[in-house]
Amino acid sequence: TNGPIKKYHDQLEEKYEFIKQQEPKLMEWKDSLTKLNEDINSLNSIISETNNKINNLMEKYNEEKKRLEEYEVRRQNYIKLISQKEQLAKQISDIKDEIEKLQEKVSNISYVEKEVEELRIYREILPIVTAYTSKLSQLSMLKNYIERLNNDINDLKNKLEAKKRLEPQYTEYNELQQEQKRLEPQYTEYIAYAKSVEESEKLLKEREEELNKLQVPDINEITKRLEEKRKLAEELDEEIGRIKAEEGNLKDAIEKLDKSANKGVCPVCGRELSEHLRLQLITEYRAKLNELNNRKKEVQLQVNRLKNEIRDLEREKENAQRKANTALMLNEEIKRLKEEIDEKKRRVEELRSSYNAYLEIKRRVEERKSIVNEYMKYASYTQEKLDNLIKELAQKQEELKRLEDEIEEIKRRTPILDLELVKSKVKDLEEKEKLLNELKGIAARLEVLKQQKEELQSRINNIERDIENLKYDESTYNALKVNVDNLQKQINDFNVKLSEAKGRLNSLLEYKNQLEKNIHDFEALLSEKNKIEKALLKLEKLREALGKKYLQSYLINAAKGIIEEHLNDILARFDLSFTRVELDFSDSLGKKTKGNIVAYLPDGQKVTVNSLSGGERIAVALALRLALAKLLIRDIGFIIMDEPTVFLDKQRRSDLLDVIRSATDIVPEIIIVTHDDEVVNVAEYVLEVNKEGESSKVIEGGGK
Structure with a gap:
């Protein structure tokens, strides 16, 4: 088996075999350790010599590097001064170019000043010429406006005469409209009632047709059939109850007969009972149980069919009741609609005269609409408006006379009255003034540039003196740089060799530590070899004592009967299709397979648990756990x-x-x-x- 003893035995055996296999390697490891120590000493000597060479080179490198750094500072100052000098020289060149261009521009400044003085007279007369031109425009507009006023006055006189002619017919139209407005509520009410009568009659016809189509079933006849079905279902339910009671009695009797096995006494009456007769009674009772179960299923099918028929009749009754209620509601609605139609027709007759009068007035109003529309064209024209126009005409004529006098006065005082010419001259003046200001700015800029040129030249002279005092030589700098690079390369080469030697040394040291550990661990294992041999012998004897032929077989056989008794006692309390179960360990002793559970049907047929129903398998699983618990604990x-x-x-x-x-x-x-x-x-x-x-x-x- 794969128990803890076997597992421990295998572990010890594996360890023993490992020790035997590793014994020849011990001398190999010790020889390797001696050679490894020699290689390590050789590498330590190489590392020491390489470190000395690197230190000597580093002293030379640091001296040359210091000289190079000092010369580098001087070189940076030299580059900076050369760059400053070039920048200043470029600035001086740019300033010279700009001075030449500006001198050409300021050469005609005196001529521009003379032109500006000659054109300033036009700026002084511009407001007067502008006012003159504006008054001429006002004069033209005022004459046109006076002409329009005369036309408007004549037109308004004609329209006032037409308004006076149409006014009596407009008054009559207003009176008809007021009468039409008075009759409009009765007219609207008549139209509404007439339309309502038509809609109600249409709805009445629809309801009468709907009532004629509605077929109401006989509710009493459906109720009678429903009661008969319910009574029959109750009788079948009672029969099922009687069958279940009889089944319970038979199961109790079978259970008692099962418990009285080999006792020779009837558990019911107490008389003598042979084993053959006991088994015969159990068989008869179980056959009777099967008959009762079949009858119960048959009756249950009848009950289910009756329940479906009852549900159908209940739905049929509900449907009939709904139709009866619908018919009652339709009769009530038809009666209400007839009464409503009669009342509406009476009101229509009462409103008919007002309806006809409204239509006649509406016709007369329509006939007069064209005259009224013509009148409305002139309604807004009044005598007051005509008087205001005549008054405004007199005012405008006075304003015209005053404006003509002002224009004549301007002509007398100003010789030049061409506005476009004056504006053109003023524009020329503004451009010349702008040009003059620009030329004055350029002249000032010329003076500033000349001063800047002198200052820049002075700075260049100072930079040239600083360059001469610096005493920098590019060839000396390059020689120092080459020397420092060569020293750095030599140091790097020796460092690479040193790193390689140290890396190999570390690998050898790690290998040495591993060898020393292996030797130490194996020597410790060798000391356990005899102990392991003795332990393996003892474990073999212990496994033989606890094997299939002895302890395992005894424990299984001792517990099997007790577990079966508890298991069948528990299962007997459930309503199951089998009579008892049995534990089978015949194929599992000493093997890795599990035991089996088999069940016996009432006819003695032997089946596996997997062939039972889902509920029965669950019952067996729970009962088995309870039986195992009872094996260990008396009362659960x-x-x-x-x-x-x-x-x-x-x-x-x-x-x-x-x-x-x-x-x-x-x-x-x-x-x-x-x-x-x-x-x-x-x-x-x-x-x-x-x-x-x-x-x-x-x-x-x-x-x-």
Whole structure:
């Protein structure tokens, strides 16, 4: 087997074989260690010599590097001064170019000043010429306006005469409109009632047709049939109850007969009972149970059919009742519609005269609309408006006379009155003034540039003196740089060799440590070899004592009968299709396979557990756990089941809950830890645990 003893035996045997295989390697490791120490000493000598060479080169390198750094500072100053000199020289060149260009521009400044003086007279007369031109424009507009006023006055006189001619007919139109407005509510009411009568008559016709099409079934006849079906269903339910009671009596009798095996006494009457007769009675009772079960299924099918027929009749009765209610509502609505139509027709007759009068007035109003429209064209024209126009005409004529006098006065005082010519001269003046200001700015800029040129030349002279004092030589700098680079290359080459030597030394040291550790560990293993040999012998003897022929066989045979007795006693309390079960370990002793459970049907047929229904397999699984518990504990006070419905489908969950309900006769208390609401719904008492923040809250209560 693969028990802990076998496992420990295999471990010791593997360790023993490893020691035997590694013994020849011990001398090889020791020889390798001696040669390794020689290689390490040689590498240490090479590393020491290389370090001395690197130190000598570093002294020379630092001296040359210091000289190069000092010369580098001088070189940077030299480059900086040369760059400054070039920049200043470029600035002087740019300033010379700009001075030449500016001198050409300021050569005609005196001529521009003379032109400006000659053109300033036009700026002085520009406001007068502008005012003159504006007054001429006003004069033209005023003459046109006076002409339009004369035309408007004549037109208004004609329109006032037409208005006076149409005014009597307009007054009559207003009076007709007022009468039409007075009759309009009766006219609108007449139209509404007439339309309502038409709609109500149409609705009445629809309701009468709907009532004629509606067929109401006989509710009393349906009720009678329904009562007969319900009575028959009750009788069949009573028959099922009687069958279940008889089944219970037969099961009790079979259970008692099973328990009285080999006792020779009837458990019911107490008389003598042979084993043959006991088995015969059990067979008869089980046959009777099968008959009752078949009859129960047959009656149940009849009950189910009756229930379907009852549901159909109930729906038929509800449908008939709805149709009867609909017919009653339709009759009431038809009666209401007829009364409503009569009342509306009476009101229509009362409003007919007002309706006809309204139509006549409307016709006369339409006939006069064209005259009224013509009148409305002249309605806004009044005598007051005509008087205002005549007054305004007199004012404008006075304004015209005053404006003509002002224009004549300007002509007399100003010789030049051409506005475009004056504006052109003023524009020339502004351009010349702008040019003159620019030339004056350029002259000032010339003086500034000349001064800047002198200052820049002075700075260049100072920089040339600084360059001469610096005494920098480019060839000396390049020679120093080449020397420093060569020294650096030599140092780098020696450092590479030193790193390679150190790397090899570290590898050898690591290998040396590993060899020393291997030698030490193996010498320790050699000291355990004799102990392992003795332990293996003892374990072989222990395995033989605990093997298949001895302890294992004894334990299985001793527990099998007790477990079967508890298992069948528990299963007898459930309503199952088999009579008993048996444990079979014949093929599992000393092997890795598991034992089997077989079940016996009422006819004696032997079947495996896998061929049973899902609910029966769940019952067997639970009963087996309880039987094992009874083997270890005489009285089971409670059991705990953790998430028993996980991974089960709906039918299996239902089967498990039925088994758990039945098991409460065997175990006083069953505690279930679950997230399944179906389990919660069948529990007698519920403790709900909820997470709230960092703590949990327990809620008591609930259940059936």
